[in-house]
Amino acid sequence: MAKLRVVAGAQLDAANGDLRSQVHFCAETGQIWLHEHRMLLIHAQAQALLRKELIDTLGMDRAQGLLTRMGYESGVRDAELARVRAESMGDLDAFMTGPQLHTLEGIVKVTQIRLELDRTAGRFYGEFLWENSWEGQWHRHFFGIHTEPVCWTQIGYACGYTSAFMGRPILYKEVECAGMGDDHCRIIGKPLEEWDDASDYAHCVNRESIAEQLIYLQTQVVQLKTSMGENEGLPADMVGNSPAFRAAYELLRQAAGSQITVLLLGETGVGKEVFARTLHERGTRSKASFVAINCAAIPADLVESELFGVEKGAYTGALVSRAGRFERANGGTLFLDEIGDLPLAAQAKLLRVLQEGEVERLGDQTVRKVNVRLLVATNVDLRLLVKEGKFRSDLYYRLNAYQINIPPLRERKEDISPLSKRFLEKYCAIHGKRLKGFTDKAKRALLTYAWPGNIRELQNMVERGVILAPGGTRIEVHHMFSGFDERQALELGLDVHGDIHAPLTQSSKALCDAVLNGMMTLDQVEAMLLEMAVDKSHGNLSSAARMLGVTRPQLAYRLRRLQEVSPGLHDSAAPSPALPTP
The missing domain is CATH 1.10.10 (Arc Repressor Mutant, subunit A)
Structure with a gap:
């Protein structure tokens, strides 16, 4: 028996050592990491004083519910690491990651008494001994001996961890507690429905959180303010609250109701077409057509036929008469993207259309009246092209009636998190996958990266993460940045294994x-x-x-x-x- 205990102790030490290797202290950044989750090292007494203040402020019952939910979410987070480890070890060994982490984190010393589980069949029974429970000891210190178990955060952790690991609701009860005067704490856990009084404890494993209720209430408030005319929200496709974005959007809002030609300026991928569509949808022509064309994507010899139309036989290959984009957009809005790539011959004809409000198809002398609001966009300096003789100055002054500069993503860091969340929701729905969000390290990488491709690159990166991340987990750094070579990884502040470097090598x-x-x-x-x-x-x-x-x-x-x-x-x-x- 003694030999068996030595072997078991050696295995436990090895397992704990493996977990300790997942913990990283970074003195230069002041951060502690457990795998890809940021952790905190805090004083137990400070935590106990906060717990006491919650009880004094909210009352015993409400504080118990809040602390139980807090522990539950912490357990769910740690279960993600256990599920990763389960891919390379048995379920029993992988499950013990949670109890070992509870011990490693200084919460309580956990000793297994009995453990039976079968994830495939959904069967579970667990009994554990808790020693030196910080929560039980401090509760007893402040409030004296209690008549009921008081290790609320710890029991919430056990419920959340085991429920996430098993993929079904598991409820633990504390049958002995230091806060009740016992020498130690002891807990028993099994599937929720196997408890006779399961309905009394359903709130412990109910995934409808306080946050979700707050979001619902917040939505109601926003709708109420909108109906009262106190708040004008952003369109669904536009996300941002940074000063730079808000300034650009305010210019858009003021121009939306007019018919002025708008020149949208910004780097590739900043969302110029989204701005153009929003201008159209918020304007007086919203019920008419919105027609977009990328001038850089059309061969130079076909640009005029695409814009102004062509009659049958006008040139070799013109087998049928076809209306151009101006005719198709008649009464609505025409958006010309990459206007700087428009050939000089087409620029002259475009200027005439803007001045006269009429077009002639190639190979035809019939004049057709058009009523179009023009929006144009470019990622180059048109003034430089004018100086170089590549863009007509008269057309430039005609188009430059109202400028909106759309800031690059690196200048609106505050918007990266809400944009990432919006794209995550979008692509989870498209790909039929449920994910819990991003790991702490992935969030930091999103904020650290310079995003040369702007919002379009962010959108593609999040979609890649959604595809590669296993269902029910969080997107990690390597899911999004897996295609980066060593140079790109160093620019991002990552090594080839995805670890955060110090700011300067x-x-x-x-x-x-x-x-x-x-x-x-x-x-x-x-x-x-x-x-x-x-x-x-x-x-x-x-x-x-x-x-x-x-x-x-x-x-x-x-x-x-x-x-x-x-x-x-x-x-x-x-x-x-x-x-x-x-």
């Missing part, structure tokens, strides 16, 4: 020191980066721009500026300092 610090000590100038650093990106992409400027997180025109401008400021800069630049290997 040794190489980064050495480069900073080289600039600050006068060994290199900022122009030389920029030139070195640009040259390396162009070389790595074998001269493909679009690919190099993606590496640097800028647009192709922005990269071309930087290259031209550096060449004008310091011709042959890369030839005369000081050699790169020797950077230590991280």
